[in-house]
Each structure stands twice: as structure tokens, then as C-alpha cells.
Amino acid sequence: MIATLMLFAGWSLMAASQPKQVSRIVRHAHLSGGIRIGMRSAGTSLQLFALVLLVRTEGPSFGPLVWACLLSISAMAVALILAWLPRFTAPTLPSPPANGSAHRSDRPRAAGTAIR
Amino acid sequence: MEPTFRASMNWLHTWSGVVLGSLLFAIFWMGTLSVFDKEIDRWMMPASRLAWPADFSYDAMRPAYQAALAAKSPSVLLLVPNERTPVITGLWRAADGSFAQHMFDPRTGAELPDQGTLGASRFIYPFHYSLNLKVLGIGYWIVGLCGMMMMALCVSGVVIHRKIFTDFFTFRPERKIRRTMLDLHNVAGVLGLPFHVVISVSGLVILFSLYFPSSIWAVYRQDARLFGREAYGTFARPPAKRPADLVSFDTIVASAKSAWGQGEPNYLYVFNPGDAAAYVQLNRSSEDVVSNISHVAYVDGATGELLSAGKPEKPAAVTQRFIAGLHFIQFRHWTLRWLYFGLGLAGCVLIATGLLFWVESRRDRHRTLGRSGARVVEAVTVASVTGLLIATLAFMVTNRALPLGTSVFGVERGVVEPVVFHLIWLLSLLHAWLFAGRAWVGQCRAISVLAGGAVLLNTVTTGDHPIRALADRQLWPIAGIDVTLIISAVIAALAAIRLARRGRAGTGSSMEAESR
Amino acid sequence: MRIFVRTALAIVGGYVGTSAIIAALAMIAVAMVGMERSEAATLGSMLGFVIYLGLMIWSFAEPALIRMTLSLGAVTALSLALIVLLGRYSS
Numbered sequence: 001m002i003a004t005l006m007l008f009a010g011w012s013l014m015a016a017s018q019p020k021q022v023s024r025i026v027r028h029a030h031l032s033g034g035i036r037i038g039m040r041s042a043g044t045s046l047q048l049f050a051l052v053l054l055v056r057t058e059g060p061s062f063g064p065l066v067w068a069c070l071l072s073i074s075a076m077a078v079a080l081i082l083a084w085l086p087r088f089t090a091p092t093l094p095s096p097p098a099n100g101s102a103h104r105s106d107r108p109r110a111a112g113t114a115i116r
Numbered sequence: 117m118e119p120t121f122r123a124s125m126n127w128l129h130t131w132s133g134v135v136l137g138s139l140l141f142a143i144f145w146m147g148t149l150s151v152f153d154k155e156i157d158r159w160m161m162p163a164s165r166l167a168w169p170a171d172f173s174y175d176a177m178r179p180a181y182q183a184a185l186a187a188k189s190p191s192v193l194l195l196v197p198n199e200r201t202p203v204i205t206g207l208w209r210a211a212d213g214s215f216a217q218h219m220f221d222p223r224t225g226a227e228l229p230d231q232g233t234l235g236a237s238r239f240i241y242p243f244h245y246s247l248n249l250k251v252l253g254i255g256y257w258i259v260g261l262c263g264m265m266m267m268a269l270c271v272s273g274v275v276i277h278r279k280i281f282t283d284f285f286t287f288r289p290e291r292k293i294r295r296t297m298l299d300l301h302n303v304a305g306v307l308g309l310p311f312h313v314v315i316s317v318s319g320l321v322i323l324f325s326l327y328f329p330s331s332i333w334a335v336y337r338q339d340a341r342l343f344g345r346e347a348y349g350t351f352a353r354p355p356a357k358r359p360a361d362l363v364s365f366d367t368i369v370a371s372a373k374s375a376w377g378q379g380e381p382n383y384l385y386v387f388n389p390g391d392a393a394a395y396v397q398l399n400r401s402s403e404d405v406v407s408n409i410s411h412v413a414y415v416d417g418a419t420g421e422l423l424s425a426g427k428p429e430k431p432a433a434v435t436q437r438f439i440a441g442l443h444f445i446q447f448r449h450w451t452l453r454w455l456y457f458g459l460g461l462a463g464c465v466l467i468a469t470g471l472l473f474w475v476e477s478r479r480d481r482h483r484t485l486g487r488s489g490a491r492v493v494e495a496v497t498v499a500s501v502t503g504l505l506i507a508t509l510a511f512m513v514t515n516r517a518l519p520l521g522t523s524v525f526g527v528e529r530g531v532v533e534p535v536v537f538h539l540i541w542l543l544s545l546l547h548a549w550l551f552a553g554r555a556w557v558g559q560c561r562a563i564s565v566l567a568g569g570a571v572l573l574n575t576v577t578t579g580d581h582p583i584r585a586l587a588d589r590q591l592w593p594i595a596g597i598d599v600t601l602i603i604s605a606v607i608a609a610l611a612a613i614r615l616a617r618r619g620r621a622g623t624g625s626s627m628e629a630e631s632r
Numbered sequence: 633m634r635i636f637v638r639t640a641l642a643i644v645g646g647y648v649g650t651s652a653i654i655a656a657l658a659m660i661a662v663a664m665v666g667m668e669r670s671e672a673a674t675l676g677s678m679l680g681f682v683i684y685l686g687l688m689i690w691s692f693a694e695p696a697l698i699r700m701t702l703s704l705g706a707v708t709a710l711s712l713a714l715i716v717l718l719g720r721y722s723s
Contacts (some may be wrong), residue, residue: 026551
């Protein structure tokens with residue numbers, strides 16, 4: 001039960017993240033606004049559904065606590081997977097176009113934004 | 117102080133991070149280990165790796181009580197064994213005023229030999245909340261300040277993180293080391309933000325009466341001692357100076373349970389032992405709730421009658437105990453416990469990457485300007501991160517390497533272990549100062565060797581090797597620790613290899629640090 | 633130099649100020665709202681952490697050191713005055 005919920009929370013976050021991160025993997029993809037909203041709604045619904053399930057199985061005090069912890073951990077798992085995914089998917093995808101992609105993080109940001 | 121709010125928060129985040137980062141890492145690291153402090157205790161005290169009897173009889177605690185009586189202690193705290201601590205623990209004050217802790221078999225009540233170690237619950241856990249600095253309670257105040265600054269760091273961190281939602285999942289290990297450090301710092305911080313904030317504030321709220329007693333003084337004036345009674349229903353009475361026997365513990369517990377309805381006690385605190393006015397304070401175990409509940413019952417020692425029972429029912433007190441419970445995590449919920457451990461490690465990564473990012477971004481600038489700031493912080497960072505891990509492992513390895521009862525230069529093992537810890541920690545600082553950026557490789561190798569060595573020593577000295585420990589339910593704590601040690605050894609080894617490779621490939625100035 | 637003064641004021645002054653504020657709040661709660669003593673004390677103490685955090689953040693955000701010092705002092709003085717007044721009122 002708990003494992004399934006972990007998947008729910010995890011992959012729902014994955015779905016919610018697709019719009020922003022997808023260009024890192026597919027390079028020249030561009031999701032339309034409608035699809036983006038759809039994915040984010042689906043992701044959020046899955047997360048809320050996971051909360052409901054956890055409250056049902058764990059009780060009103062343990063449920064939200066487990067949910068909150070799982071939310072963080074699964075988000076971190078998604079970030080780690082996304083970090084290393086390009087290495088595995090790059091050979092199978094079409095090569096990126098010559099112009100700079102629309103994704104912001106590929107543009108070298110001034111290294112000192114957060115430091116003085 | 118700076119023209120814009122964001123710039124001020126940038127300054128605050130940077131400087132409180134640099135100054136307190138090492139301390140914060142130590143507190144977070146010891147706290148993360150304390151999630152499994154009872155399990156580490158089992159690892160360091162092999163004689164306590166017993167099976168918890170499901171049919172535990174409270175009268176098995178009688179011999180422990182008798183031992184305390186013989187020591188003429190004014191009170192004796194008897195901890196009821198449970199799944200995580202399958203031994204009866206008795207704490208009392210010996211005739212010479214010294215504090216004594218003894219363990220007893222839960223089935224027979226026979227005393228177990230002195231385990232000759234502080235273990236996790238008396239070294240690692242107190243380190244977490246007081247840095248083991250007992251003079252004037254200064255350790256509590258330093259930790260308290262660190263807790264407040266952790267919250268300030270979280271707030272300022274969010275303020276200065278401009279694209280917090282765009283970069284929500286951004287972690288690019290393929291970029292330059294400084295970018296990668298910052299990415300990881302942001303990911304660990306933002307994704308774990310609820311945990312970092314809640315754990316910091318809840319830790320502080322536990323000690324609310326120590327850190328902010330002014331509100332208690334203000335409304336109670338001279339009657340401040342009444343606070344405990346009014347908030348939690350505490351009870352006390354002086355001894356009658358007439359000897360009397362204590363009734364059976366099973367009777368006493370039954371009386372307490374009549375006040376609670378259901379639930380078992382987690383401790384029996386006997387006041388005025390051996391006296392006609394003896395009474396026992398029992399607290400209901402909080403294994404089935406999040407809150408660190410205080411449902412106390414007071415039972416007369418001579419008759420077994422219920423004297424009084426109290427539990428905070430008013431909102432502020434109930435809230436405080438719930439918040440405290442979020443930090444104490446005394447509940448029985450293994451999934452949640454492991455989740456807390458994982459999030460605690462994320463907190464450690466957060467702090468370490470923050471320090472590393474600062475070092476990386478200042479290293480070249482300081483070298484060309486002739487400033488030593490970055491070099492000092494780098495040495496301190498290495499010592500605080502990998503050095504602390506090495507010292508912790510050395511603590512555990514010493515426990516297994518030195519047989520029970522041995523002493524070094526006349527100092528018994530229980531004292532040698534903390535000495536080794538601090539000595540190794542100091543040596544790691546020296547090593548870091550001498551080797552600068554190259555120190556990481558050596559220290560990662562040391563972690564790997566020590567972690568693996570710990571597992572080997574456990575097998576050699578106790579015979580509970582990981583495979584056997586996984587098969588036997590009562591040894592699962594040992595299995596958990598050994599497996600974690602093995603995984604840590606592998607990660608440390610891989611890190612050392614990658615760092616060495618990067619060091620050979622890169623120039624001197626790009627010798628960098630990777631977080632675990 | 634100013635940095636050290638500001639930091640010291642933020643940490644020590646902020647703590648003293650927060651203690652004064654929560655003491656005053658607790659007394660107001662008991663005297664005006666009729667809250668129980670133990671409740672007011674516990675609530676005040678817990679709020680202390682939040683208030684201290686707010687004061688700390690503000691202490692480093694406020695550009696003018698003078699203004700920060702005076703404001704902190706004023707709030708502390710006001711709270712102490714309330715404590716003295718309420719103390720006389722209730723006894």
C-alpha cells in the first residue's frame with residue numbers, strides 16, 4: 001500500500017515537472033500551454049489522492065506526516081533521476097537544432113547571481 | 117542593511133552559513149544518527165541484542181528496583197523495555213552522588229554486565245542537543261542559536277532564490293563544480309524545505325521553557341514551580357521516613373492503566389523508594405501517536421492505589437507536545453523513521469554543499485588577493501564534514517576493537533571512545549589544513565575503510581554478521597546498521613576514486629570537492 | 633565594525649526584546665482574555681521563536697542601523713512598560 005503511494009507521490013511530481021524539464025531531455029520540444037496545465041493538474045491530483053489514501057490507512061496524524069515526508073523524498077528522487085537521465089537518453093534522441101534552445105537553464109547564467 | 121531586502125538576505129544567508137555551517141552540520145549529522153540511536157546502542161552493546169518478550173511481566177523489573185534500593189538512591193527511573201530497547205534500563209544516583217545506568221534482562225530481571233560504552237544514546241544523542249558541553253548549559257544555548265539561525269537561513273535562502281519554481285528539480289551534475297554544488301544545495305533545500313523548517317522549530321519548541329522562560333515568569337511571578345503542575349498535572353510528596361515495601365509492579369501498572377484506558381507505560385519512576393510514602397510516576401507510551409504525550413499517572417507505592425492522573429488537555433500544551441513529538445519521533449513507525457533519516461541526510465547535504473559552494477566561489481579570488489579566508493573555511497569544512505564522519509566511525513570502531521573491560525593507560529573503554537572521537541576529529545582538521553583541496557580524497561578513503569572495518573569488527577567480535585542479522589528478527593537493528601555502513605563504504609570509495617581522477621586530470625586550482 | 637554591532641544587537645537585543653514581548657503578551661492574555669496561566673505561558677513561549685525569527689530577519693534587512701536600534705529599543709521598552717503596568721493591575 002505504502003509503496004504504491006510512494007509511486008503516486010513520486011511520479012505525480014514527475015508529471016508535474018515534465019513541462020519545465022522535458023527540454024533538457026528532448027532538447028527541442030515545446031509543450032503547449034494546454035498540455036502543461038493538464039499535466040500539472042494531473043500531477044497535483046495524484047498528490048492529493050495520495051494524501052487521502054495515506055490519511056485513510058495511517059490515520060489523521062500519521063497520514064499527513066508520512067505524506068509530507070514522502071512528498072519531499074519523492075521530489076528529490078525525481079530531481080536525481082532527471083539529473084542523470086540525459087546521459088542515458090541522449091544517444092536515442094534526435095540531435096538538437098543549432099540555435100539555442102528555449103530552455104532557460106541551458107543559457108549560461110552569470111555564475112554570481114547568488115553570491116557577492 | 118543593504119539597499120534591497122534581497123541583498124540583505126543574501127548577506128545574512130552567506131555569513132550565517134559560513135560562520136555556523138560547521139556547527140549546523142554537526143548538529144544535523146548527530147541528529148540524523150539519533151533517529152536510530154537505540155539501534156546504534158544495540159550495535160555498540162552486544163549483550164543488549166536480546167529478543168523483546170511479548171509477554172513481558174513488569175515484576176521482572178523488581179531486581180532493578182532492589183539494586184537501586186541497595187544504593188540508597190532518592191529515586192529510581194526504570195525504563196520499560198520495548199522493541200527498540202529490549203532491555204530494562206534502571207537509572208539512579210549512587211551513594212557518592214554519581215549517576216548510574218544499569219541494564220537488566222527483560223525476561224529474568226538479571227543484571228547485564230556493564231557495557232563499558234556511552235553508546236549512541238549517551239554520546240551521539242546528547243551531542244545533538246547540547247554538543248556535550250555541560251558547563252553552565254552553554255551547549256544548549258549554542259544549539260539553540262544554531263536552530264534559530266537555521267530558520268533564518270531557510271527564510272533568507274527562499275528570498276534569494278530567484279527562480280525557485282523554475283529550478284525546482286534542476287540538478288546538473290555535468291556542469292562545473294560550482295554550478296553543481298549550488299544546484300544540489302538548492303534541490304536539497306527547496307525540496308526538503310518543510311522538513312528543515314519544521315525540524316528546526318520543533319527542536320527549539322521542545323526546550324521552550326529553557327529558551328523563553330520570560331512568559332512563564334511574567335504570569336507566575338514567584339509561583340513559577342506551579343507551572344509544571346498546572347500544565348501537566350505533576351505530583352510530588354516528601355518521604356514519610358518510615359520504611360515500607362513496594363507492592364508488585366504489575367499491580368502498580370494496572371492502576372495506571374485504569375486511568376489511561378489503554379496503552380502501556382514507557383517508564384516507572386519510583387520516588388521515595390523503600391519509604392511508606394513511596395509513589396510511582398508512570399507515563400503512557402507514545403508509540404502509537406505522533407505527539408510526545410505526557411499522560412502521567414501517580415500510584416501509591418505501598419498500596420498500589422491511583423493517587424492522581426494528569427494529561428494536558430488545553431490547546432497550547434497539547435500543541436507544544438505535538439510539535440515536540442514531531443522532533444522526538446518516539447512513535448513506532450519504521451517507514452516514517454527511515455523517511456526522517458533520509459530527510460536528515462538531505463539536511464546534511466544541504467549544509468555541506470552550502471559550505472562547499474562558498475569555498476569554491478571564493479577560492480581563486482582569495483588566492484589572488486592573498487586572503488586566507490577561503491583556505492581556512494575549506495580546512496574547517498573538510499574537517500566538519502568528512503572529518504566528523506571519520507570521527508563518528510572511529511567512535512564505533514573503537515567500541516568493537518577494544519574488548520569489554522579493557523582500559524588504555526588506565527582509562528576505561530567508555531571514556532576512551534569519546535576521546536578517540538575528538539582526537540580523530542582534530543587530526544582531520546590538521547590533515548585538511550595541510551592538504552587543502554586534496555584532503556577530500558584521503559578522508560573519503562578513510563571513511564570507506566572505517567565503515568567497512570566496523571562491519572568486519574562486528575562480525576569478528578560478535579558473530580552477528582549481516583546475513584545472520586538479516587535472518588533473525590531480533591538482530592534486524594544490527595543488519596540495518598551493517599548494511600548502511602556497507603553502502604556508505606561503497607559511496608565513499610566511489611567518491612574517492614572520482615575525486616582522485618578529477619584531481620589527476622585537472623590543474624591544481626580545480627581540485628574540488630564533491631559532496632557525498 | 634557596524635556589522636558586529638548590528639549582529640550583536642540582532643542576536644542579544646532581539647532575544648531580550650522577544651522575551652519582553654512574549655512576557656507582555658502572556659500577561660495581556662491572562663488579564664484581558666482570561667486565558668489560563670499555564671496556557672498563556674506556553675503559548676507565549678512558543679510564539680517567542682517565531683517573533684525572534686521575525687525580529688532577526690528584520691534586524692538585518694533594515695538599512696539604517698540607528699533606526700533598527702531605536703525600533704528594537706522602543707518595542708522592548710513598550711513591552712516592559714506593559715509588564716510593569718499589568719503587574720500592578722493584577723496584584
